[in-house]
Amino acid sequence: MSEATSARVARMLTEKGFDAYVIEGGLKAWRKAGLPVEKVPEHDLELLPRFDQ
């Protein structure tokens, strides 16, 4: 089920004329193959509010 979202987005993008592909196995497969990852940048994380300040 790890490709449900990417498949849906790929279909929508294809309909809009983009050249979209789904990466088989997603991030899990990417990690398993030992390919490089990075930390999600802080400003992307601040998408949601926090209440602990």
Add this chain to the structure above:
Amino acid sequence: MSNIVEIIARYGYQSLALALFLEAIGFPIPAALALLASGAAIAAGAMQFSIALPVAVTAMLIADALLYVAGRYSGWALLSLLCRISLNPEVCILRSAKWFYRRGRLTLLFAKFIPGVNTMAPPLAGSMKMQSGTFLRLDVVGVLVYVLTYGTLGYLFHGMLDAIARGVRTFGSVAEWLIAVAALAYIGYRVWLGTRHRMDGLVRRVRVAELANRLNDRAAPPIVIADVRSHGYYDAGAQRVRGSIRLEPNNLDSALDALPKDAPIFLYCT
């Protein structure tokens, strides 16, 4: 006395507590009905307000507190789980989070009235590390408003509720028919979802090894790798494919301008 009031009078406070507890932890139980019936039972003298109110409020608060604590200590894992059970997992987390985003912590005051958001609000508050005192104070008010609103409606309109209950009994299996229709509609919806996923099978796919080769090939034209995970972006220290960009799957239209039409786009989720 009609059957709704009879049921509540017989199983009384336990059934009221159970209904509220189960609804609060996410079971699709119409607790509002139990509250309406309890209000009617109080009007008919079959239940006591001074017992029913604390029973209802306590049951709901216990459930909320459990979810809050679980959300607080599991990060976003519990939310992902809760959302997997829901009909539309992808939208689930963000939809409820958006309420918090827009209306802040006051969401807790009216969350109980909104299906979907009601179960998600306490664990979300936990995941967002709301202080337990703040959470408790807001949630007590939210639960009180919910319980009193439906209880009062039941109390005021108990005559009408009796009539409805009697009507259902007269027309025999109306309720059963309604349940059957709802079940069929649900199955239909799942089948429809299934066909959508089969259509997704037509989408072009690429293996990670193939993509890695492409990345290593300096001569190859530029590509874009996009992260479309709907959740997994909220925990500090979360990882993603190196050099990939964020593409918010629930808000795709606004992101389209930033995407190139001439370069291939490779998408991944978890």
